[in-house]
Amino acid sequence: MFYRVGQLIPVFAGLLFAAGSATAAGTGSVKTGKLVYERYCLSCHGAEGNGQGEAAEYMAVKPRDYRQGTYKWRTTPSGSLPLDSDLEHTLLNGLHGTYMPTWRALDQRSRRDVISYIKTFSPRFATEKPQDPIVIPPDPGYSDASVARGTAVYKKYNCSQCHGPGGQGDGPSAHELKDDWGNAIVPYDLTKGHVKCGDQSTDIYRVFMTGLAGTPMPTFADSMSSADAWDLVHFIQSLSPGYAKNMMAAAADRKTGATQ
Ligand code: HEC
Ligand code: HEC
Numbered sequence: 342m343f344y345r346v347g348q349l350i351p352v353f354a355g356l357l358f359a360a361g362s363a364t365a366a367g368t369g370s371v372k373t374g375k376l377v378y379e380r381y382c383l384s385c386h387g388a389e390g391n392g393q394g395e396a397a398e399y400m401a402v403k404p405r406d407y408r409q410g411t412y413k414w415r416t417t418p419s420g421s422l423p424l425d426s427d428l429e430h431t432l433l434n435g436l437h438g439t440y441m442p443t444w445r446a447l448d449q450r451s452r453r454d455v456i457s458y459i460k461t462f463s464p465r466f467a468t469e470k471p472q473d474p475i476v477i478p479p480d481p482g483y484s485d486a487s488v489a490r491g492t493a494v495y496k497k498y499n500c501s502q503c504h505g506p507g508g509q510g511d512g513p514s515a516h517e518l519k520d521d522w523g524n525a526i527v528p529y530d531l532t533k534g535h536v537k538c539g540d541q542s543t544d545i546y547r548v549f550m551t552g553l554a555g556t557p558m559p560t561f562a563d564s565m566s567s568a569d570a571w572d573l574v575h576f577i578q579s580l581s582p583g584y585a586k587n588m589m590a591a592a593a594d595r596k597t598g599a600t601q
Contacts, residue, residue, distance in 0.1 A: 368425075369450070374458030377451045382459070385440065390462030392522070402439045403524055410463035411521060413553040414538040416474035419560040424471050428456045430539065437535045475550050478567050480542045483575050483585075491576025494569045498561060503528035508580050514557075521555040528558075534583015540591040545574045 378386075385404040387394040392406035405412070414431050415423040432452050435443035444452060460466040481487070495501065495508075503518070505511035508531035520526045529536065536545055549570055552560030561570075578584040 369453030369455070369457035371454075371457045371461055373451070374454035374456070377447070377455040378458050381444070381447070382455065386459075390459065396440075400440050403522065404441070406522055407459050407462035409521070409555075410460075410465035410469075411555040413555060414547075415471075415551050415554070416477075416547055417471050417551065418475060418562065419552045419554065421472040422465060422469055424474060425453070425456050428459070429453070432456070434539045434544075436537045438533070438537060475547065475562070477543050477546055477550075478571075480546075480574070481568075481571055483578060487572050487575040488579040490569075491572035491574070491579075494565075494573045495576055498565065498573075503557065504531055508532050508577065518557045520557075526556055531577050532580045534581035535587055540584075540587040542571075542574050542578070542588070545577055546570055549573060 379388075383394055384396045385394045385400075386392055386407065387397070387404070390407040392404040394404060397404050410422055412423040412427065412431075414436075415421065415427045417423055417427065429452055431441075432444040432447075432455075435441055447455075500508075501512050503510075503512045503514050505515065505528075510528045510530040512528060515528050518526050518528065536548065538544060548558070549565060550560060550562045552558055552562075565573075
């Protein structure tokens with residue numbers, strides 16, 4: 342009987358949240374979130390959520406303007422709003438190489454509350470639902486053969502147009518790029534051993550399959566197979582020993598509960 346299915350879903354969803362990790366999405370309090378925001382986020386992101394806090398003018402990479410609901414680091418497809426768990430992931434990891442710090446020191450409740458609050462700056466969250474997250478198949482494992490295939494994938498999709506032949510962010514289009522907010526933006530230097538958001542292989546994978554909204558970094562989800570995408574992750578990881586080191590350090594952190 343169909344009505345039973347509808348009744349069961351909330352129960353299952355509840356169980357999933359209860360059993361989920363500390364990063365599971367939850368609905369926080371907007372009221373408390375405003376206090377957290379005023380204390381920790383306002384100086385950069387601004388009282389109006391427009392990314393123009395007083396510290397912003399000194400930064401080359403500007404704090405996010407929340408009013409459009411445009412978020413770069415998501416597990417949801419191109420064009421979609423992020424999930425709360427995506428924003429939580431960003432707060433836990435910070436954005437490497439920018440002024441956006443990690444907020445691990447805040448307790449999880451405060452992170453959820455502030456996430457609920459920043460969503461109120463964009464009317465989209467009241468009228469749209471985020472799409473389902475993309476499916477990321479397990480990492481088949483780093484190997485020389487995969488790196489060699491990934492080198493070809495990098496050529497095939499012309500990543501070098503922006504990121505340069507050696508991945509250093511110096512391709513022919515690198516100097517003429519702007520983001521949706523009108524600021525100049527540079528293609529990431531892939532030889533640094535870190536991407537901006539997260540240190541896991543899956544953090545690199547999702548970048549090609551979701552794109553970074555508001556930036557020229559496109560999604561390749563329509564044309565790239567998951568096998569090609571994993572080879573590409575391994576090619577990028579081959580550009581610096583830092584990737585493996587940072588991935589292990591992040592895993593050790595999680596084991597000791599440092600991300601809670
Ligand atoms: C010292 C400045 C600074 C502070 C303080 C700060 N941020 Fe940021 N934040 C940034 C910058 C800069 C970016 C943009 C980085 C980029 O796009 O590469 C950013 C981006 C973000 C993003 C966007 C991620 C995406 O997917 O696009 C979120 C969400 C965010 N910050 C949340 C917060 C919250 C919540 C707080 C307070 C708890 C906070 N930030 C405090 C500087 C700051
Ligand atoms: C039209 C230019 C352009 C093309 C083509 C392009 N990128 Fe990017 N890419 C960018 C820009 C710009 C950024 C930086 C975005 C930011 O820092 O906000 C970026 C960022 C990235 C990042 C870092 C993400 C992070 O979390 O910091 C990775 C990884 C990446 N690109 C991989 C690729 C790969 C692989 C391809 C080809 C399949 C590709 N890009 C094609 C412009 C491009």
